[in-house]
Structure formats: C-alpha cells, structure tokens
Amino acid sequence: MSTTHPTVAVIGAGTIGLSWAALFAGHGLRVRVTDPRPDLAEAVGAALAEAAPHLARQGLDTAGLADRVRLAGEVTEAVRDADVVQESGPESAAFKRALFARLVREAPSHALLLSSSSALPATTFTDGIDDAGRILIGHPFNPPHLVPLVEVVPGRRTREDSVxxxxxxxxxVRRVPVVERKEVPGFVGNRLQNALSREAVRLVEQGVVGPAELDMIMVNSLGLRWSTVGPFLGAHLGGGPGGYRHMAEHIGPSMRQLGDSSGRPAQTPEQTERLIRAVEDAYGSRSYRDLTGERDRKQLAVLDALEQATADERDQETRP
Structure with missing residues (x-):
C-alpha cells in the first residue's frame, strides 16, 4: 500500500459509501466510486459539497476535494489500482459473497478488502473464497466522516497482518479503530444500540414516558455522560474512590432488582469478581481525581458546544 497517496475504491454510493468517499478525499486520498445508481455523479457531487464544511472544521484541506474523486462505471474499473477497497453495499450475505469473490480476483493482490457490514460477520460471506485472509469488517457509524469509531472485526480466515x-x-484518516476478537452478529456498537432501543420502546409502550421525554432524558444524562466516558468507566467513577468494586458491591444489588429483560441469569460472585478485576485492570492505574478531572473537562466542553449550537440556531431563526 502506498504510504503517501493510496487509492481507495468505494463500492456502493449510499449514505455510508458517500460519507466514506468524502472522508477519504478530505485526507488527500485518490478515490474511485462505483454504484449502479443512475444519479451517481449528482449524488457524489452533493455529498462532497455537504461534507466539505465538516471536513474543513476538522482541519482538512478541502480545496480540490472533487478532483480527488473519480466515478467508475463498474467494479473492475474501480478496483483496478486500489490499495484499499471499502464495500458499502446491501446487507446481504449472498451479495457480499459474490462481490468479495470478484474483488479477490480483480483487485490487486496487495489490496485490503474491507466491508462496512452493519451486522454480518465476515465469516458469513467468505466461506469458499480464495485468499479470504485480506477480507475483514470495517464497520463505521453514520456518518463516517464525522463519527470516528470503526469496528475492525476479522473473520476466521483473516490474516493478522490484514488486521x-x-x-x-x-x-x-483520523478514525478510532477498535479491534473485536470474536465475531457476533451486529458486532458491539449495534448490539449496545439495539439493547437500549428495545428498552426505550418498552418504556414508551408501557406509558412510562413519551418519545420526546425519553430523548430528553438521554440527551441530558446518559448521552452527555457517554460522550466522554463509556459504561464501564462511568460506573468506575460512579463508585467514587472505591471505583467499580464499590459500585458493584454497594449499588449493584439494587440495580439487579430492576430485572434483565433478556432473561439471562444473574451473575455469579465469581463472574462479578472477574468483571471487577477487568475494569480495575483497565482503569485502576489512574487516580480517581485524575479520571474525574478529565471527564469533567470533556463534559463541560460538550455542554459549551451544545449551548453555542443552540444559540446559533436561535440567531438564525430571528434573522429577517
């Protein structure tokens, strides 16, 4: 792969593929986009124009952004000189199996073959494909030119050098890749999102709260918290200087009384201890004061940005 200006083929120009193309072009890469949609040129042009201000705010040079993107009539043309292929096609194992078999044949032998699959692990569509060692999941969150996470999920036959x-x-390209070492449908991000969505729907259906109120609760509590710390670090800090162990021992029992809608049995003491030790291994080397100080600075920055965005919206609404 070229270390200066690699060529990336984007297969599929839906919402995700177009966002990928804008991100890659914003970082100076040569991009080749292909999709059978008849309005491909218009869609790419509109996506680049819409993404340009966002990319500029990330400090990227958007001058000549469109010049770095070329349209390809079909897959063979798009991948001919590709160093990386980012597939963002339909969520269908049959479609992906046929496409990746073709990519292995037609892309250069060094090209990394990545799928934006939201739920299908690579192993479900690489059985029987030669050279599946360079195929793996690179699952973004929408839109990838703004949201930094990419779940990197190797299949059973993916080579470690490909990971x-x-x-x-x-x-x-300034994303935050997280490698997941076990394939599960939906990966991690979508499974977490799905679990929260199921509970949100249940609360609304039961009449506990309305959709707008539930969203307000999320935005002003968990959404704010999770924008700076995740569930485990949040719980670790929620336990005070005693950390996750204090949280699990003193607050955990009352939280478990809420019930588990999945029907999963409660954790055994041994399982709880293993989890406590895993969290302590992850965060125990830093002091409570250090971690809470970092959390608070980030949360204040988020609040300041939201307040400014709200003020800007009000200003626009009052303009003649």
Whole structure:
C-alpha cells in the first residue's frame, strides 16, 4: 500500500459509501466510486459539497476535494489500482459473497478488502473464497466522516497482518479503530444500540414516558455522560474512590432488582469478581481525581458546544 497517496475504491454510493468517499478525499486520498445508481455523479457531487464544511472544521484541506474523486462505471474499473477497497453495499450475505469473490480476483493482490457490514460477520460471506485472509469488517457509524469509531472485526480466515493494516489505514484518516476478537452478529456498537432501543420502546409502550421525554432524558444524562466516558468507566467513577468494586458491591444489588429483560441469569460472585478485576485492570492505574478531572473537562466542553449550537440556531431563526 502506498504510504503517501493510496487509492481507495468505494463500492456502493449510499449514505455510508458517500460519507466514506468524502472522508477519504478530505485526507488527500485518490478515490474511485462505483454504484449502479443512475444519479451517481449528482449524488457524489452533493455529498462532497455537504461534507466539505465538516471536513474543513476538522482541519482538512478541502480545496480540490472533487478532483480527488473519480466515478467508475463498474467494479473492475474501480478496483483496478486500489490499495484499499471499502464495500458499502446491501446487507446481504449472498451479495457480499459474490462481490468479495470478484474483488479477490480483480483487485490487486496487495489490496485490503474491507466491508462496512452493519451486522454480518465476515465469516458469513467468505466461506469458499480464495485468499479470504485480506477480507475483514470495517464497520463505521453514520456518518463516517464525522463519527470516528470503526469496528475492525476479522473473520476466521483473516490474516493478522490484514488486521494490523486495517487499523493503520483507519488511523491515517483520523478514525478510532477498535479491534473485536470474536465475531457476533451486529458486532458491539449495534448490539449496545439495539439493547437500549428495545428498552426505550418498552418504556414508551408501557406509558412510562413519551418519545420526546425519553430523548430528553438521554440527551441530558446518559448521552452527555457517554460522550466522554463509556459504561464501564462511568460506573468506575460512579463508585467514587472505591471505583467499580464499590459500585458493584454497594449499588449493584439494587440495580439487579430492576430485572434483565433478556432473561439471562444473574451473575455469579465469581463472574462479578472477574468483571471487577477487568475494569480495575483497565482503569485502576489512574487516580480517581485524575479520571474525574478529565471527564469533567470533556463534559463541560460538550455542554459549551451544545449551548453555542443552540444559540446559533436561535440567531438564525430571528434573522429577517
């Protein structure tokens, strides 16, 4: 793979593919986009124009953004000189199996073959494909030119060097790649999102709260918290200086009384202890004061940005 200006083929020009194309072009990469949609040129042009201000705010040079993107009539043309292929096609194992078999044949032998699949692990569509060692999941969150996470999920036949290259590639375009070492449908992000969505629907259906009120609760509590710390670090800090162990021992029992809608049995003491130790291994090397100080600075920054955005919206509404 070229270390200066690699060529990236974007297969599929839906919402995700167009956002990927804008991100890659914003980082100076040569981009080749293909999709059978008849309005491909218009869609790409509109997506680049819409993304340009966002990319500029990230400090990227958007001059000549469109010049770095070329349309390809079909897959063979798009991948001919590609160093990386980012597939963002239909969520269908049959479609992906046929496409990736073709990509293995027609893309250069060094090209990394990545799928934006939201739920299908790579192993579900790579059985029987030669050279599946360079195929793996690179699942973004919409829109990828703004949301930094990319779930990097190797299949059973993915080579370790392909994982390493995928991580390096996504870091080169300022994404945050997280490697997941076990394939599960939906990966991690969508499973967490799905669990929260199921509970949100249940609360609304039961008449506990309305949709607008539930969203307000999320935005002004968990949404704010989780924009700066995740569930485990949040719980670790919620336990005070005693950390996650204090949280699990003193607050955990009352939280477990809320019930588990999945029907999963309660954790055994041994399972709880293993989880406590895992959280302590992750965060125990830093002091409570250090971690809470960092959390508070980030949360204040988010609140300041939201307040400014609200003020800007009000200003626009009052303009003649």
């Amino acid at each position: 390493t290259r995928a991580v390096a590639f996504y870091r080169s």
